Amino acid sequence: MTISAAILTGGLSRRMGSDKALLPIRGRPMALFIAGILKRVTGTDPFLVAKCPKKYESLGLAVARDAMPYRCALAGVHAALRHAATRRVLITACDQPFLSPRLLRVMIATPGDVVVCEADRRLRPFPLIFSTDLLDAVADSFSYGVLSIQENLFVSGFPAILDDRRVRDLDPELATFRNLNDPASFERQARRPPPARRLTVCR
Numbered sequence: 001m002t003i004s005a006a007i008l009t010g011g012l013s014r015r016m017g018s019d020k021a022l023l024p025i026r027g028r029p030m031a032l033f034i035a036g037i038l039k040r041v042t043g044t045d046p047f048l049v050a051k052c053p054k055k056y057e058s059l060g061l062a063v064a065r066d067a068m069p070y071r072c073a074l075a076g077v078h079a080a081l082r083h084a085a086t087r088r089v090l091i092t093a094c095d096q097p098f099l100s101p102r103l104l105r106v107m108i109a110t111p112g113d114v115v116v117c118e119a120d121r122r123l124r125p126f127p128l129i130f131s132t133d134l135l136d137a138v139a140d141s142f143s144y145g146v147l148s149i150q151e152n153l154f155v156s157g158f159p160a161i162l163d164d165r166r167v168r169d170l171d172p173e174l175a176t177f178r179n180l181n182d183p184a185s186f187e188r189q190a191r192r193p194p195p196a197r198r199l200t201v202c203r
Contacts, residue, residue, distance in 0.1 A: 005038040005046035005090045006080035021094040041104045049076045072147045081135045093126040098175035112160030117167050125149035
């Protein structure tokens with residue numbers, strides 16, 4: 001095992017009105033749908049990060065408890081780093097089901113304590129790779145009131161960044177970064193057919 005994979009179940013889902021991780025997409029709860037992609041890419045069983053692990057017992061995945069008294073994504077990252085069995089952790093959000101396996105594989109192959117993607121000239125918080133070596137630095141961020149993912153990307157110096165051009169080459173539609181945050185986006189995106197697979201023609 002060279003990398004662990006974690007799925008953050010998120011906060012209160014106020015805009016969606018129900019738990020995003022449990023919403024069905026293509027016949028499976030969204031968290032399980034994402035877990036399937038992560039397992040194919042990493043070869044390991046992903047785990048969830050949640051404030052209330054009991055809510056997700058029926059999914060059959062290991063769940064790491066987010067015990068931080070903060071409702072922010074950084075608290076989930078902290079819990080993922082504490083629970084991980086490997087030095088590096090691939091961390092995703094539970095409302096991004098259209099992850100590109102090609103993009104994830106390149107992220108994993110990219111060295112660095114922090115690996116992040118740029119899309120549309122912005123650094124995207126998820127998916128990202130964090131090293132457990134940075135656990136103490138992330139914990140210190142709470143003491144300083146630095147709670148955003150973006151600010152914590154630089155805790156080990158400059159992160160490894162897959163730039164916009166590289167990301168678009170791997171995921172032309174930037175589907176990886178589509179968040180299903182509300183009922184309208186869920187209905188619109190969840191019913192889209194899966195993308196056609198690229199075929200390699202041998203000559």
